Amino acid sequence: MKKHRIRAVATQGSFNSWDWVTHYMLLYGDRVDSWTPFYQRGHNATFFGNVNESASDVLYFDGDDAISYRFPRGVSRSLWDVFAFSFKTEEKDGLLLHAEGAQGDYVTLELQGAHLLLHMSLGSSPIQPRPGHTTVSAGGVLNDQHWHYVRVDRFGREANLTLDGYEQRFVLNGDFERLNLDTEMFIGGLVGAAQKNLAYRHNFRGCMENVIFNRVNIADLAGKVAFRCLDPVPHPVNFGGPHNFVQVPGFPRRGRLAVSFRFRTWDLTGLLLFSRLGDGLGHVELMLSEGQVNFVAQENHAVISIDDVEGAEVRVSYPLLIRTGTSYFFGGCPKPASRSGCHSNQTAFHGCMELLKVDGQLVNLTLVEGRRLGYYAEVLFDTCGITDRCSPNMCEHDGRCYQSWDDFICYCELTGYKGETCHQPLYKESCEAYRLSGKTSGNFTIDPDGSGPLKPFVVYCDIRENRAWTVVRHDRLWTTRVTGSSMERPFLGAVQYWNASWEEVSALANASQHCEQWIEFSCYNSRLLNTAGGYPYSFWIGRNEEQHFYWGGSQPGIQRCACGLDRSCVDPALHCNCDADQPQWRTDKGLLTFVDHLPVTQVVVGDTNRSSSEAQFFLRPLRCYGDRNSWNTIAFHTGAALRFPPIQANHSLDVSFYFRTSAPSGVFLENTGGPYCQWRRPYVRVELNTSRDVVFAFDVGNGDENLTVHSDDFEFNDDEWHLVRAEINVKQARLRVDHRPWVLRPMPLQTYLWLEYDQPLYVGSAELKRRPFVGCLRAMRLNGVTLNLEGRANASEGTSPNCTGHCAHPRFPCFHGGRCVERYSYYTCDCDLTAFDGPYCNHDIGGFFEPGTWMRYNLQSALRSAAREFSHMLSRPVPGYEPGYIPGYDTPGYVPGYHGPGYRLPDYPRPGRPVPGYRGPVYNVTGEEVSFSFSTHSAPAVLLYVSSFVRDYMAVLIKEDGTLQLRYQLGTSPYVYQLTTRPVTDGQPHSVDYFPLTEQKFSLLVDSQLDSPKALYLGRVMETGVIDPEIQRYNTPGFSGCLSGVRFNNVAPLKSHFRTPRPMTSELAEALRVQGELSESNCGAMPRLVSEVPPELDPWYLPPDFPYYHDDGWVAILLGFLVAFLLLGLVGMLVLFYLQNHRYKGSYHTNEPKATHDYHPGSKPPLPTSGPAQAPAPAPTPASTQVPAPAPGPRDQNLPQILEESRSE
Structure with a gap:
């Protein structure tokens, strides 16, 4: 045995369990059967092991008990609150948390139908018109015996509800901001008398963990009611295959058939149970969709009980003979069915089952899993894989979600949107789009923000030849009379637009090229502005609730009315007619035309509380035309990039833009996020990969994917505009260029996309300016939001607004010093600085x-x-004057x-x-x-x-x-x-x-x-x-x-x-x-006619600067004699030529065939060997006067051609 020196000991617990080492002792020795404890300070040393830093305080509720937490001061008055806890249960209904106050404040968290509901109110008052009750729903299938984390954050009226990491943001109804709770808060149910703001609710049955209220751990204060949840662990069976089934044996030839089980599914159809009766008496087949089912069958009588409610009793009029069979099939039939005797036309069941009982006995699923009892195929034991794909709801714009075992479908009727997730707008964005499609005036539904969150609304489109006016009416079209208002208590005249909210009308104005709204204010002994620098008595409120102190006919930034600009007010010292404060009716009126301030949302009147003072106002409809988003253009000259905030996408992302380039490749846009796993980062990128390939590449949590649109007939870098549209959602990703077919890529079966980006959005290149794009981009929209490309242009960084268009090579120039104004799809001539008008x-x-x-x-x-003159004396000479x-x-x-x-x-x-734009x-x-x-x-x-x-x-x-x-x-x-x-x-x-x-x-x-x-x-x-x-x-x-x-x-x-x-x-x-x-x-001057025939093909063309020849004096006489002499000489030559050819010739008839000459239809007549006398060369004409035109038609081919010298000669 080899000796070792132990310097440290590491301990490790089991993940997601209660098993870990908290203390241990160390024993050592040199034999396997003899050990000595490690001593320290005279006794055995005990070492500390693992410590659970996030200690768990678990509360178990059996459905009959609850916990009451009393507030330390008897009440709770707060501007912000935090509620957080985890729970798990197998019941679909139960009260989780409730507290209320005497002023109508309350907060409730409960389970209803396995969904989490939050009810909250910050109080109500008979003075306040708006009710304070707010209800938010989240989740589904929360009774799956898994832990679910709930957190509610509130600050004022803004609140967030988080369930298992999914966050919902909402604003509470009402006008109050504080939550006033009295006495106590109930956890898991109610204790004592019923609450005023809560009807009867089932108590919660299950477990709750780490109940936190405003940094107070209520579960820790209550102590551990139970160390762990006491509910028995279920043993479900997961049916997820196309031919899944579980076959268990039964007692044959009994006169009573009794089967029970619990199941859960999203499918509307499926075979739950099949059993063939004995003695050839037929079979029993059960097909239901949801709920607990008990089936009992005997002679002449059958009862079906769903969720313990015997609501379906079936009686037959003829004798019903029951003899149980030998096998019971749950969830489907094996294939082929001829071997098993299970013959059913129903599809297999997809879902979960548990507590299977046959003939009153619980089926031991452990024996079935070990194949010691019955048979099974394509099922999983001790797990339930059912997933709620409609929570959160992936159907946007209030679309309805319907789901099955492995998919969901969005029904988009009456939403104004279409597509897999109701993301694509169904209506056009403006009346101009309807005009271009050939529509005439009438009521139309428009959607200014496209796929954005704002709803479409109905407007009137006044469609004319050159433009379409969008007209939005409201409830202030008639005169509103105001009396009794003051600056301390002004009259607030809210303007409610028909069929649209303020945000939706603001989106229309923001996307329009021009908007105007007529406002008229009449007064009798009532003031409007009074002074140009003080706070006005009356004003109007526009977009984003901004106050504006100028009135119709005036300009932003100055506190005046229309008469204050042209100095035509009743009192020349004042800036409005109404500021004269006279006991007679005066009026200030005019058009509001600054687009960024429209629409008018409120009119505030504040000086009608004096005796006999009165004010009246009315507002005409908002009228807009044009589209300033479609030609928001930028040109990339060098390797540059624009940086925008990260993409804010929820469940879907769509990108659309136009590009124009002559470069073979380049990245249009790219956005990346933080890593979702090791070395993997989500991203989305649209690029021109080659001159014939546009690629949409992304990683949303499943690895790298890309879609490619390939062009075989032409190249995309042809310096023409091309439209790119890309979209990705939980159902599919797709890409389209111009009018080519969509390229589709189905997404995996999942309910979440990783569309969280924390890095800036790069436009014009990839991150760190890699693979830059050189060319022009315009009309770039992300989820309905148009990026202001022109506003980010910087010439020093290689970008410039607009894109080289028609003004570089106009078909017809702007004459007399007119300025060519580039409109991208066309151009106009600005004649304001000239003495002429007309299109050119x-x-x-x-x-x-x-x-x-x-x-x-x-x-x-x-x-x-x-x-x-004084400024000229002080200033230096202006450089550049020649x-x-x-x-x-x-x-x-x-x-x-x-x-x-x-x-x-x-x-x-x-x-x-x-100076451009200056008109003085x-x-x-x-x-x-x-x-x-x-x-x-x-x-x-x-x-x-x-x-x-x-x-x-x-x-x-x-x-x-x-x-x-x-x-x-x-x-x-x-x-x-x-x-x-x-x-x-x-x-x-x-x-x-x-x-x-x-x-x-x-x-x-x-x-x-x-x-x-x-x-x-x-x-x-x-x-x-x-x-x-x-x-x-x-x-x-x-x-x-x-x-x-x-x-x-x-x-x-x-x-x-x-x-x-x-x-x-x-x-x-x-x-x-x-x-x-x-x-x-016009003094007899014909306007310049734009000729469609170029000068070199026009036989009547005369250069504009031809030399002048006088038609009087000796020059004219000499020219006359010269022309007469030439004509006489020509006639003499013709006579001599005739005589020479016919002097010795006669005529006779012959029968000889005539000579046949070759006929070439496409041949041209021979050119004359000599042309007309060369006229004196005219003075050179500037290139701008030579108007290009198409080649002459058939009628022009017979006209004489006048050959002219080259301009360079």
Whole structure:
């Protein structure tokens, strides 16, 4: 025997049992039959073994007893509470916990039908309209003799119910937040008199463990009623195979047949018992679905008892002879049935059975399991594998769950959803979607959040040609009269929308491109805002219960009404009409258009408690159009990724988005979670694996799985938009790309998916920026929630909002400096900064000036001019301005000669560009831009004049001889430029194409700035003060004719006059003044027609900047003689050719066959050896004027083709 030195001893107990070593002694020796105890301090040493850190305090209840826990102070008043315990039982009904108070507060936990029910109320009052009772249900099949853990957490009105790790969050009804309990709490049943808030309940029979209430272990205080549960351990039999059965023998040829057993199942059909009678008298077959069954059969009488209730008694009118057989089959028949004699058409039973009795004797299942008694197949002993697949309910959106032994089915009728788990929306998300599908106006059901938690609701869709308005009505469409309210006790006018909650209407507004809601407030001796900085008397509440102090027609962030913006209030010192506080009816009204604040949910009125004061308000329906989620786009230029919060998924997850790329691979999105076992982490990922494969990969607790959509006919990286939709739930996973068939993968038979993610959601790459995606993503939605991709774009990190679309290569450009606005599916031209309108900023806006008619447009006030000049003196010169720059040639959308009939006067230094989105006057620091068109018969006249607060001016005028002249003064010296040498008073519209642009370079010593522009005059100068005598000489009698397309910098006075909706704002009405008769006209200019034929195929095409040839003088005479001489020479050549060929020839008839020539239908006629004389090459035309178009049709093939030189030559 070898000696050892013992340094430590480790002990270990049995898992999930009461068996472990708490103390032990150590004995040593050198013989196997002689041992000596280890002594320490004079006696045998005892060592400590295992310690159960989570000590268990078990309480056993036999159904007749209970425990009462009295509160230390006699009452319990708490804002938060925690109830926690574990229980197991075989009874399906029983009271677990109950406590109540005198003010209507109570809390109850009980079992009903093997389900856990929580009843709770924080009190009720006759003053409060809402009742406080709340009931929540959880679990199923809780009487399976297994331990179940229950925990209830409450803070105020928010509470969580946790059962076996599954958590339900809910909000308690009522308006109170404290739970007031009196005297005591009952555990396991009731002690003494019945409670006021609890009807009779069965006491609990079973075991409870570690009963905790607000950190107090009630089970420990009560002591161990029993060391362990005293209920006998059952011996169930699990039937789970397609041909399962248990066969036990019986006593043959008896006149009485008695069989009993207990069973549990979810199936609606199944064979419970079969026995063939003796002496060939037939057989007994029993088929039931649920409950305890006792069957007794004798002569002329049969009784069936279910759950100990003899409710089914069957009598027969003919003699019934019973002779028991030799065998009883439980749960099914063996296959083949010919050998056993068990012939039944019923399917096998799937479920559990226990306490099988035959002829009054309990069947010993231990002998059956050892095959010493009877036979069995495809069954398990001492276990019950039944699972409640409907608890928790995997059917979403209130779908009904029905289950069988190994599966469940969701019935989604009347829910508005479809699919395996009622997850997919049945209705479209907006009225715009119904418009695109061809619907007309009417009532429709929409679901703005798709598969999200919000329910669909009915709206009215006003469907028009270019858009669809979604109209949501409510109960405040009629005037609401308010009296007797104050700021301390205001009137709360809640707005209840028809068929929808506030959250559902907010989801509609959040997904819309534009929303508006008209609000009108009328007052009689009642104030609205009173001051711009103080707390208002009345206001409205919008989305997320936010208070807003601006009213209709005003803008967010300022405490004003509509009249406060245009300064038209009754009292100019106030910002609302109602703030005048006058004893007469006043009104403040207008549209609320800020989408993020809508809809209006409440209107608060607080100043109607004075004598004879009254207020009235009404609200029109909410109207929305557009979809701002579908084109929420981002472009990934380099290996970048966006990080979002983890996916919040319950039982299902669906992902949908569009992608566009030219890269062969990349990860669209990925989210991972914590490990659910060693080295295994749940994740979900959608990626472009190859140029032809889109993969949906995931691990939800079953290992790696993936679905792949493969394309054989084209590649996905074709730089076109492709739609990806992926979904996973407890029933199946599926993936679809564009309109291809769904790729499906059934999920294993389980009731839980591990969809818990604690890491950020990566969009654009995998975790740690691996396998990045390069391209564009848009409209990414997860469980109905749209990710704001544009809001996370950052150019420094390689991402940018939007995606290169139509504006990069527009089919038709935006002319006259119009700005191309990318709409992704289409584009529009923003013509606000031009003097034109139309779809492509190509329609002239002009006016016909009668004799004596003039227009003045005030550019800026004297105060603003002084402030601007002072700021110019303090600021440094603006960099990037180039002297001698001729505008227009590099201006986006500007095409020389395409302005139609108009002049564009050069600005000598390069101007500053206006800020995008700014609509007020913008003045260049060192240059001006002027463009216009005109036609007239009168001379002299001043077409355009720009005055200033100093002596500077600019004027375009027609002299007495009809020529055009530019005069201006910058500083001290006037400048004169003769723009034309021929008259322009021929009544025809004139275009810059006919005249070369004038270019002038300034020296740095010359003043190149038009200081402090004051007003712009058209038709006649009506300026006060000193005017240049030359201008005054041409100013009488005034201009008579047509002006169009007038623009000075970014001011278009004619467009402002004819296109501004009436009534004008007070600011514009003061700035714009017209004297005399001015009617709208385009001055005879045809709008630019977009040709579908490209210039090289159009025989009538003329370049816009062709050189002008005069049709008078000696040049015309010489050209006439030259053309006549050529025509005479051509006629002479034709005559000589005819005579030469027919001089010595005659005609005769012959019968010889004619020669047959080859006929080639597809051959082309030979080209002529020489073409027409080459015309002088026209001036190069900018590329933006060449409008692409399809090839000419059959009608164009017969037109003469004009060959043109290459533009590069």
